Structures are given as structure tokens and as C-alpha cells.
Amino acid sequence: MKLHLKIWRQKGPKETGAFKDYTVDNASEHMSFLEMLDFLNTSLVQKGEEAVQFDHDCREGICGSCSLMINGNPHGPETGTATCQLHMRKFNDGDTIVIEPFRAKAFPILRDLCVDRTAFDRIMAAGGFCSINTGNAPEANSILIGKETAEKAMDSAACIGCGACVAACKNASAMLFVSAKVSQMALLPQGDPERGKRVRGMVAQMDQEMFGSCSNTGACEAACPKEIKLENIARLNREMLRATFVE
Amino acid sequence: MMKCKSFLTSSVGQKFLVAITGLGLSGFVLAHMLGNLLMFVGADAYNLYGHKLTSTPLIYVAEVGLIAFFLTHLGLTLKLTRENRTARPLTPEQLPSNPVKKASFASRSMALSGLMVFTFVILHLVTFKFGTYYETEVDGVKMRDLYRLVAEWFQKEWYAGFYLVCMVILFTHLSHGFSAAFQSLGLQSVHNRNIKRLGWAFAVIVGGGFFIQPLYMYLWGAP
Numbered sequence: 141m142k143l144h145l146k147i148w149r150q151k152g153p154k155e156t157g158a159f160k161d162y163t164v165d166n167a168s169e170h171m172s173f174l175e176m177l178d179f180l181n182t183s184l185v186q187k188g189e190e191a192v193q194f195d196h197d198c199r200e201g202i203c204g205s206c207s208l209m210i211n212g213n214p215h216g217p218e219t220g221t222a223t224c225q226l227h228m229r230k231f232n233d234g235d236t237i238v239i240e241p242f243r244a245k246a247f248p249i250l251r252d253l254c255v256d257r258t259a260f261d262r263i264m265a266a267g268g269f270c271s272i273n274t275g276n277a278p279e280a281n282s283i284l285i286g287k288e289t290a291e292k293a294m295d296s297a298a299c300i301g302c303g304a305c306v307a308a309c310k311n312a313s314a315m316l317f318v319s320a321k322v323s324q325m326a327l328l329p330q331g332d333p334e335r336g337k338r339v340r341g342m343v344a345q346m347d348q349e350m351f352g353s354c355s356n357t358g359a360c361e362a363a364c365p366k367e368i369k370l371e372n373i374a375r376l377n378r379e380m381l382r383a384t385f386v387e
Numbered sequence: 388m389m390k391c392k393s394f395l396t397s398s399v400g401q402k403f404l405v406a407i408t409g410l411g412l413s414g415f416v417l418a419h420m421l422g423n424l425l426m427f428v429g430a431d432a433y434n435l436y437g438h439k440l441t442s443t444p445l446i447y448v449a450e451v452g453l454i455a456f457f458l459t460h461l462g463l464t465l466k467l468t469r470e471n472r473t474a475r476p477l478t479p480e481q482l483p484s485n486p487v488k489k490a491s492f493a494s495r496s497m498a499l500s501g502l503m504v505f506t507f508v509i510l511h512l513v514t515f516k517f518g519t520y521y522e523t524e525v526d527g528v529k530m531r532d533l534y535r536l537v538a539e540w541f542q543k544e545w546y547a548g549f550y551l552v553c554m555v556i557l558f559t560h561l562s563h564g565f566s567a568a569f570q571s572l573g574l575q576s577v578h579n580r581n582i583k584r585l586g587w588a589f590a591v592i593v594g595g596g597f598f599i600q601p602l603y604m605y606l607w608g609a610p
Contacts (some may be wrong), residue, residue, distance in 0.1 A: 311471035352474035357490030378573030
């Protein structure tokens with residue numbers, strides 16, 4: 141299939157970027173989106189041009205490295221999948237595809253389509269962990285957790301921290317990410333001792349990183365490749381209240 | 388105390404205040420709409436309601452509270468919107484794209500619809516509260532003839548039309564705002580089916596209630 145690509149090219153964090161047009165002639169519909177970019181890059185290198193830089197790693201939807209705004213959608217028009225799981229059969233022959241990096245003040249562009257998402261790491265370092273020494277694995281039935289609660293915690297833990305929620309949000313808010321990371325531990329007894337400290341630390345870091353606030357639009361939920369639910373954000377707000385007025 | 392301060396300066400805490408004040412103002416518009424329905428009963432009932440409402444000293448407490456809620460809601464949302472704009476700078480080179488994964492129109496345009504409602508409220512106060520003072524007598528008591536003023540304004544096509552447009556904007560603002568407040572307060576997700584229904588029902592009742600009033604006055608309000 142023949143594709144017309146409009147790709148954001150930017151030499152470095154301080155340079156001004158611009159869209160550049162490329163045409164890919166013999167792309168296969170079986171290629172993944174990233175393979176199609178590999179294919180383009182091969183031809184660019186052969187012509188002696190600079191390859192398009194983009195983030196990727198596992199290419200099976202679990203690492204959270206890939207990003208890209210494809211025709212204005214984080215991870216492309218498909219729902220519940222990351223860019224690496226998007227295939228060219230979802231596009232038509234002759235389509236024009238606009239490819240941009242995730243855009244947010246807190247995610248500075250490093251080069252072309254690569255963005256610096258270490259702000260998420262700093263939020264995690266501000267409390268998104270359990271620091272208690274748990275010793276060896278306890279007997280499986282010594283801590284009872286209801287099926288529903290366990291499922292909810294697991295659903296929240298599915299967040300791969302790719303930043304699609306930030307890219308989708310008109311406010312570049314990181315609330316869906318932070319709420320998923322707070323929820324996965326707030327729901328379980330192991331996370332309980334540090335519950336208040338965790339949520340206060342993570343929210344403070346989130347604000348410091350200059351992410352916007354939540355307008356409850358739900359654009360993040362629609363864009364999330366792991367289908368993290370908005371109820372996590374309600375839980376985060378509740379956790380903040382609890383940490384302030386109950387603890 | 389420190390905890391409380393850091394809560395109120397955090398984005399989560401500020402959205403909490405926006406939600407509380409928003410719900411308070413929602414309660415006010417609902418009461419205002421219900422009170423205004425007395426115009427369907429008749430001029431005397433409407434004027435008597437207005438007279439009773441303004442002659443109790445409690446009205447000043449309520450007015451101060453209302454202004455405080457209004458200013459808090461407006462001030463915080465202006466501040467947050469400004470911060471949100473900086474958090475997501477839109478480059479002029481960015482092409483206007485048409486994403487499939489997007490939020491509802493009402494939720495994306497809260498700042499704009501809010502500012503329009505604010506402008507309307509100012510004009511509304513100038514037109515009615517601080518408008519021409521007609522006097523009437525009901526059961527021997529002298530009082531303001533607000534009904535006459537309302538009827539006069541809604542006889543003008545352009546004003547009735549403008550008012551209807553404003554009510555559609557208020558409806559849009561409420562259709563997202565009311566249910567969104569529940570999420571900011573940490574009670575329920577805005578996408579919870581029942582909360583969404585409640586938000587829509589509230590917006591339809593308030594917006595609809597206000598919508599039929601100018602229509603009625605335009606058609607049957609002529610003296």
C-alpha cells in the first residue's frame with residue numbers, strides 16, 4: 141500500500157520543529173505501525189538521510205515505551221492498543237497519516253518523535269512504591285482480599301505509564317496515570333501503611349512537574365491503551381481527602 | 388493545618404473547591420428556576436414571592452454567600468485554566484487534526500461556557516435586579532412589580548432570543564459540570580452511568596425550566 145506521511149521532525153529539544161512529508165510506496169498491510177516506520181527509515185538511510193527517531197521497546201504492548209500522536213490520537217485511532225499493536229490494515233491505500241510526538245510542557249521533545257517522560261519516574265519516586273520490608277512470601281490465604289478488590293487493583297496496575305493520558309488531555313493532566321498508580325496500592329492491605337504519604341507525595345510531584353489539572357473530560361480514558369478507568373481519578377481525589385482530613 | 392494548606396494548594400484540592408462551589412451554585416439555579424415557575428401561576432403570586440424573598444434580612448447572608456461561591460468558582464477556574472493552557476502549549480505548526488478518541492463538546496468547552504454564563508449573569512442582574520422599579524399593590528401591600536418588568540423584556544424578540552441562547556449555554560455547562568463535580572469530590576466517576584444520568588437530568592430540568600419561561604412570557608405575557 142502507498143502512504144503519505146506527515147512527520148514531525150525536530151533536531152533537538154531547543155530547535156524549532158516542523159512537519160515533513162514522506163511517501164512510503166510498498167508498505168504491507170501486515171506491518172505494524174512501528175515496522176512501517178522502520179521500513180521508511182531503511183529507505184531514508186539508504187538515501188543518506190537522517191532516520192526518524194521514535195521510542196519503542198517490547199513491541200507487544202506491555203512496556204509503555206512507544207508513543208506517537210497518529211492523526212491526532214494517542215497510539216492511533218484503535219482503542220485499547222498501543223502504537224506497536226496497531227497494524228497498517230487499519231489504514232487505507234493512499235491515506236495521509238499525520239504523526240506527531242506526545243505534546244505537553246512536562247514531556248519535552250528530545251528529538252523528532254521522542255519525548256522525555258521522566259516526569260512520570262519522578263512522580264513514582266515521590267511515593268509510588270511500598271517501602272516496608274515484607275520478608276518472604278506469606279502463606280497464600282493469610283491475607284484475604286475480596287475477588288472484586290483484587291480485580292480492581294489488577295486493572296489499575298495494568299497501567300504501563302506510556303503517557304497517552306497526558307497527550308490526550310487538553311490540560312496535559314497526569315491524573316489518570318497517578319490515580320492508577322495510587323489505586324493499585326490503596327486497594328490492597330500491603331499498600332495501607334503508607335497510603336496517605338504516598339498520595340500526598342505523588343500529587344505534589346505531579347503539580348510540580350507542571351502537569352495540568354483534571355477537567356473530568358474523559359479524553360484520557362478514551363485514549364488509554366490499557367483502558368484504565370476514570371473511577372481511578374475519583375479514587376485518587378478520595379485518597380487525597382482521606383490523607384488530609386482522616387489520617 | 389499544614390496538611391490542609393497543602394491540600395488546598397494542590398490541583399486536586401482546588402478542583403475540590405471548584406466542585407463544592409459548583410454544586411452550591413447548581414443548587415441556587417435550581418431554586419431560582421423553581422421560584423420563577425410562579426410566573427405561570429400569575430403576576431400576584433410571582434410578585435409576592437419576590438417580595439417575601441427580598442424582605443427577609445436573611446437575603447443579605449444568602450447574597451454574600453452566593454457572591455463568595457461565585458467568585459471562588461470563577462477565580463479558581465480562571466487560575467486553573469491558565470495553568471492548564473501552559474501545561475499543554477499548542478504550537479501554531481500543529482495541524483488541526485480530527486481525533487476519534489475525544490471527550491464530549493460540553494466537557495471541552497467548560498471555560499468558555501462558564502465565561503458566557505458569567506457575562507449573562509452580569510447582564511441579567513442589570514436587566515432585572517437593578518432594572519426599572521415598577522410598583523404594584525397585592526392585598527394592600529406595596530411591592531415591586533417584577534412581573535411587569537419581566538413581561539416587558541420578554542416581549543422583545545431579540546431579548547427573548549438572546550435569553551434562550553444563554554439558557555442553552557447554561558444547559559451545556561451544567562450537563563458536564565454537575566456530574567463532573569462528583570468525580571472531583573472523590574464520590575463517583577463522571578462516567579458512572581447513574582451519575583451521568585443524574586447530571587443530564589439536572590441540566591435538562593434547570594435548562595428546560597428556564598427555557599420555557601421567556602417563551603411563555605413572549606406568547607402570553609402581554610398585558
